[in-house]
Amino acid sequence: MKVALFWHRRDLRLHDNTGLYHALRSGLPVLPLFIFDREILDKLSDPADARVEFLHQQITRLHTELAGLGSTLLVKHGSPEQVWPQLLQELEVAAVYANHDYEPYARERDNLIFSFLNTENIPFHTFKDQCVFEKAEVVKDDGKPYTVFTPYSRRWKLRLQQAGGPGRFPSETLGQHFLPTPPSPLPTLAQMGFTPTGRAFPAPVVADDLLRQYGAKRDQPALPGTSRLSVHLRFGTVSIRELVSRGLALSEPWLNELIWRDFYMMILWHFPHVAQRAFKPAYDGIAWRNQPQEFAAWCEGRTGYPIVDAGMRELNTTGFMHNRVRMIVASFLTKHLLIDWRWGEAYFAQKLLDFDLAANNGGWQWAAGSGCDAAPYFRVFNPTLQAQKFDPELRYVRRWVPEFSSLSYPRPLVPHELARERALATYKAGLGQVAVSEGE
Numbered sequence: 227m228k229v230a231l232f233w234h235r236r237d238l239r240l241h242d243n244t245g246l247y248h249a250l251r252s253g254l255p256v257l258p259l260f261i262f263d264r265e266i267l268d269k270l271s272d273p274a275d276a277r278v279e280f281l282h283q284q285i286t287r288l289h290t291e292l293a294g295l296g297s298t299l300l301v302k303h304g305s306p307e308q309v310w311p312q313l314l315q316e317l318e319v320a321a322v323y324a325n326h327d328y329e330p331y332a333r334e335r336d337n338l339i340f341s342f343l344n345t346e347n348i349p350f351h352t353f354k355d356q357c358v359f360e361k362a363e364v365v366k367d368d369g370k371p372y373t374v375f376t377p378y379s380r381r382w383k384l385r386l387q388q389a390g391g392p393g394r395f396p397s398e399t400l401g402q403h404f405l406p407t408p409p410s411p412l413p414t415l416a417q418m419g420f421t422p423t424g425r426a427f428p429a430p431v432v433a434d435d436l437l438r439q440y441g442a443k444r445d446q447p448a449l450p451g452t453s454r455l456s457v458h459l460r461f462g463t464v465s466i467r468e469l470v471s472r473g474l475a476l477s478e479p480w481l482n483e484l485i486w487r488d489f490y491m492m493i494l495w496h497f498p499h500v501a502q503r504a505f506k507p508a509y510d511g512i513a514w515r516n517q518p519q520e521f522a523a524w525c526e527g528r529t530g531y532p533i534v535d536a537g538m539r540e541l542n543t544t545g546f547m548h549n550r551v552r553m554i555v556a557s558f559l560t561k562h563l564l565i566d567w568r569w570g571e572a573y574f575a576q577k578l579l580d581f582d583l584a585a586n587n588g589g590w591q592w593a594a595g596s597g598c599d600a601a602p603y604f605r606v607f608n609p610t611l612q613a614q615k616f617d618p619e620l621r622y623v624r625r626w627v628p629e630f631s632s633l634s635y636p637r638p639l640v641p642h643e644l645a646r647e648r649a650l651a652t653y654k655a656g657l658g659q660v661a662v663s664e665g666e
């Protein structure tokens with residue numbers, strides 16, 4: 227029987243899924259597909275990588291949901307380049323549907339599969355789903371991409387208003403169009419070379435009350451004041467359109483964070499060089515100190531600055547770090563220790579459950595000063611003042627660094643004032659003329 231394949235990637239849900247909605251309306255029976263991609267899995271160094279476990283749990287859930295609808299999720303394990311020719315041997319594929327993905331590897335992969343399907347005369351239909359506005363949908367009057375957030379967000383909101391809101395694609399109402407078929411086998415974590423961690427993952431829900439109080443509580447890491455939806459947004463187990471509707475109704479500051487997410491995806495799309503180099507080229511001239519022992523102390527939460535160490539220990543233990551603390555530890559690494567932002571970016575990429583290339587790169591380049599709309603190079607966060615302001619009762623610090631006031635706690639790796647002077651001098655030297663005009 228001829229089928230349409232719907233290829234799930236960062237959209238692991240059956241509801242409000244744009245590409246799936248279009249597939250289910252195509253007139254062809256739809257068979258959903260997921261590929262555990264060896265190209266990605268082979269780059270993970272830790273066999274107990276909690277993201278693979280999370281992914282495996284979500285794939286199992288989708289598989290069960292589809293079995294409940296009399297269909298299945300076809301799950302393959304290999305490199306997409308090898309899996310696709312095999313699929314065409316096994317099935318009579320009349321069309322393929324998927325949602326857009328904006329990271330450089332994903333773009334390359336999709337171009338390759340597009341060309342392959344094209345040679346087989348199979349159409350590959352792809353749709354926007356991961357963000358509200360993509361690519362060049364929100365640009366300046368002259369058609370150029372925004373590189374500053376505030377005007378971008380203003381135009382973003384105007385576009386949304388003109389569109390009458392984020393809309394919805396009710397794929398969940400079209401379940402009768404899935405291919406009726408018995409459940410297909412699922413590879414286990416062990417078969418893919420991974421082990422479970424037993425870690426508890428955040429639920430894919432957020433309370434109205436939390437969103438209403440978000441503006442007041444979002445910067446205090448000791449509180450459960452943020453949504454903790456980032457891992458779900460990363461894998462598309464929640465719908466960005468549904469969240470934007472909630473943001474519009476309940477919390478402008480939270481809506482703005484969702485817009486930052488679109489903003490960084492748009493930046494990565496227009497300026498893919500940011501994945502390797504500074505957004506502002508002059509910042510590639512900074513002479514980083516890159517001391518390995520200091521980097522190790524930062525990674526392990528032994529810098530002697532309690533708020534920095536608390537953040538790194540939270541990350542190492544849970545795979546999450548509060549946004550305010552991400553900013554503090556990133557500023558500390560790049561400015562106090564003068565370690566290349568790419569080292570910190572790579573460490574976060576390895577550890578964060580919610581790792582997302584666009585947001586992570588954006589966050590790191592913001593902290594280092596090298597990004598679009600970044601913190602100016604001469605703003606050097608004082609970790610002690612940041613802690614006093616955002617963790618005044620030291621509840622967050624005590625949770626992660628209980629020994630912070632004892633003799634066993636290390637002395638600061640570098641005194642703040644010295645680090646500040648050194649950072650300013652190094653940045654100035656690296657940036658030359660640019661720094662002088664930015665400082666004025």
Ligand SMILES: Cc1cc2nc3c(=O)[nH]c(=O)nc-3n(C[C@H](O)[C@H](O)[C@H](O)COP(=O)(O)OP(=O)(O)OC[C@H]3O[C@@H](n4cnc5c(N)ncnc54)[C@H](O)[C@@H]3O)c2cc1C
Nearest residue numbers: 452453454455456483487549552580581582585586589590
């Ligand atoms: C150095 C650094 C690295 C970061 N790396 C990542 C990353 O790899 N993945 C990631 O999703 N976020 C990253 N962020 C952004 C932010 O810290 C997290 O999105 C947020 O802490 C997740 O918690 P939450 O879901 O409770 O967020 P909430 O505060 O509830 O925000 C809701 C959602 O908005 C999005 N969001 C919030 N802040 C930002 C932001 N500044 N930029 C882009 N999107 C945002 C996220 O999808 C988040 O889940 C990084 C920030 C910094 C400073």
